[in-house]
Amino acid sequence: WAAALSMASSQLKYVSLGVLVLQTTSLVLTMRYSRTLQGEGPRYLASSAVVSAELLKILACTLLVFKEHSYSLRALNRVITEEIFNKPMETLKLAIPSGIYTLQNNLLYVALSNLDAATYQVTYQLKILTTALFSVSMLGRRLGVYQWLSLLILMAGVALVQWPSDFPAVPEQRQLSAGSQLAGVVAVLVACCSSGFAGVYFEKILKETKQSVWVRNIQLGLFGLVFGLMAVFVYDGERVRESGMFQGYNRITWTVVALQALGGLVIAAVIKYADNILKGFATSVSIILSTLISYFWLQDFDPTSIFFLGTVLVIVATFLYGYEGKPSPNPSRA
């Protein structure tokens, strides 16, 4: 019985990691596509898309809690009242990762508006480094020699990917492109720090208490909604008053929103059944996929050999990380 239970949990671990690879790849590509393809009328507001994804995620998590309680409306109502509204201090704990995720979710649109999908993904792998540092300092996880070594290789790889390659010939264009590239890179770097911190913080909360991961995600989402709406009014208030919250939405926008919401669910499952560092591992595999697709299908990116070398280093580093001295399964007890 115990063996069957452990097998089921390990299956869930690999299923959730596999789904994460597919979700990350399709989200990056559709988001990039949606931000660069200019159709008729105004482009959709990224801040509004973040809010829509948050709403969808809350809805999906509520359905999952409903299912967990054998589809009883009364039980759902009781769980939500008791666990979310009657425990304000517990709920408030989630405000921290939620605020950080909202910032991060908005930054990723800035990043993908200015960087091609492959450069973005490889640079974003630096979040493995920040996640490891936060896991060491906040969860007391210990890293082996190979793991520190792999983090060094990771940094070298990301530096190579960012290496300046052939600039456009026209000087004004060069300036413009360098400027927006910088904005994109800064957005990714800040997102790396926030991803590491918020992920580890969420893992800590999840592993220290017994509450269902979906209830935790509803708590996270509720704050996300409030912060996200604040971002809409601060950054795009004027535009919303002019053309509405859902201006420029099309089918691709809704696909991005759905994929982003799905990401929230899958990431929560991965943090529960695997851990944050394995999560980085899954996104590295998705780099290979999106680089190939970006090159063959979208043709929005032409890899140089330095880029290729950097990507190889990032991938090698990721595998090396998982190679030795597997981190203790429950770091909070380590």
Ligand code: C5P
């Ligand atoms: O890149 P990273 O792995 O940090 O991405 C985290 C994403 O997952 C964010 O978009 C965040 O809003 C979402 N998330 C979530 N629920 C969780 C953890 C993360 O929706 N429990």
